[in-house]
Amino acid sequence: MGRPGGGLAVARRTSDEPSFVLHRYDWSESSLILEVFSRHHGRVALVAKGAKRPSSNFRPVLLPLQPLRLAFGGDAEIRTLKSAEWVGGQVMPTGDALLAGYHLNELLLRLLPRDDPHPRLFDAYATAVQVLASEHGEALEPALRAFELLLLREAGHLPSLDVQTLAMAPLQAQERYSLVPEAGLVAAAPDAERASLEGAQWLALQAALDDSAPFTATLRAAAGLQELKPQLRHLLHYHCGVSTLRTRQLMLDLQAL
Known part of the structure; x- marks a missing residue:
């Protein structure tokens, strides 16, 4: 539906955003809610749909203390994760x-x-x-x-x-x-x-x-x-x-x- 004045509501889309996962918790049987610290948007909440499924590309990537590049979109308080890429270059602390x-x-x-x-x-x-x-x-x-x-x-x-x-x-x-x-x-x-x-x-x-x-x-x-x-x-x-x-x-x- 258009906004007053005829403009269309456009969901925000962010791509290739340097980020770290701070915390994750279950949202449904197959999905996760992530608390993410991103460089240009600060702390944001994302839903990673299907991330708990064994076949999900998100499953091996969404780890804490690992540098990531994320794409996400939406204008709600909890946005939707579109893609996640591990930057690499360091091991997990122990x-x-x-x-x-x-x-x-x-x-x-x-x-x-x-x-x-x-x-x-x-x-x-x-x-x-x-x-x-x-x-x-x-x-x-x-x-x-x-x-x-x-x-x-x-x-x-x-x-x-x-x-x-x-x-x-x-x-x-x-x-x-x-x-x-x-x-x-x-x-x-x-x-x-x-x-x-x-x-x-x-x-x-x-x-x-x-x-x-x-x-x-x-x-x-x-x-x-x-x-x-x-x-x-x-x-x-x-x-x-x-x-x-x-x-x-x-x-x-x-x-x-």
Whole structure:
């Protein structure tokens, strides 16, 4: 049916879109609903019709943590997947790296609204997944911290790391500061050394975030900063509205076996 004025309703069609599958769940006996992170459209929901059938071309391709090129169309909240092509070039992460990848996916699902493009964050995610798929285990923790910082910034939840948030006072290189959910970056309490960083370290992280290659620069700046992890964890839990993320609980359960 035509729109008022005689124009025809045209369904949007997207082709050759760089994407990753974040999550998938059953929609019917033969089909799946996919939560996808795409470079130019952000997080989108797609129905993959017939994807569960043994003969489906989708079946071996729609895997998490693998670079894909997708075509999809429609103007409804859940669009229809038309084609999916595996880009290749990397193996599936395993062990701790696989859990780390699921952690990144959960954060994207919780913190990004649908249809909100973040091409720089997509590029950072693609690089992070490459790190997870590599055999460089020492880069795992810095890669997670780098992506968490970039995601928080893109989602509007990260204050500037080169100034005290409430006081708007400059950081002193040798003094310690804590990143807390409701107040931003504040002078650390005397007993908060394990949940604080020196001013010089926060300044280095801010400079890395502002770099032309922010993921790589932030990964390097975050290396060895063990005190950064609990601060980012509390900030992420606060903005995700949970006390523990599902992937972290899974990790704790596996460690307890």
